[in-house]
Amino acid sequence: MARSISNLLFKGLSFSSVPASRSSTIAPGLLYLNGMRYSTSVPNDPDTHDDFKPTDKFKGSGLSLKDIVERDVKENPVMLYMKGVPDSPQCGFSSLAVRVLSLYHVPLSARNILEDPELKNAVKAYSTWPTFPQIFIKGEFIGGSDIILNMHQNGELKEKLKDIAANQEKSE
């Protein structure tokens, strides 16, 4: 287990230079993410001048963070709030959630909560769930990685994603 986690971390690091545009194929509609680097070291750096700190990416859109979360889970059949991005998860649990969901070949939308502490808090408040990743399917809060893995193993996940997968085939 320890080894697999370190492999994941290493993989994450080596992938961190992947062009940002690549994530647009994974998170359609979540364009706010695409211009951002995956690095999570900036927000905690005391030397960073305010001008260079991440700002509220949603400012000016007229939407509160709660609205953003509501819209995310409504408009994206499978919505994942995770640490890192699907290509490069920053945490073993987030990585597990991505791997499980990827097995079903459904469109996967994701936001990186490490990039935005306020969004992170908004998601926690919305779901009243304290940890990440958090998975929503068709607007319904599903749970974290333990639960998604469990649902994968007992067949519930297949059932839940059935019509999403079917729609996907139709549109292709």
Add this chain to the structure above:
Amino acid sequence: MGSRGGATVLQQLSRASRMRTKLQTALEASALDIEDVSHQHAGHAAMRDNNAGETHFNLKIVSPKFEGQSLVKRHRMVYDALADELQSGLHALSIVAKTPQETGPK
């Protein structure tokens, strides 16, 4: 569990032992296995500012209170019992939550 140096244990209860007490009290756990796996996440991006340890745990809990509850609800019950710990640096839990019947002889 219980392998920590004798003197320090008396001074300050570990998070693991606080979790044990809270889960036992709130959920009347009939079996409880708490494993500190924080070391596996030491280089974790979100853990850079947290050197205190005791952030990640694997938890196996058997409680009659899980009877008739969905998995999400069971996890919520565990999180509710550990709300204080989650506020004070407990970062992630891997939870296996079963009823006594589910763990019974197969």
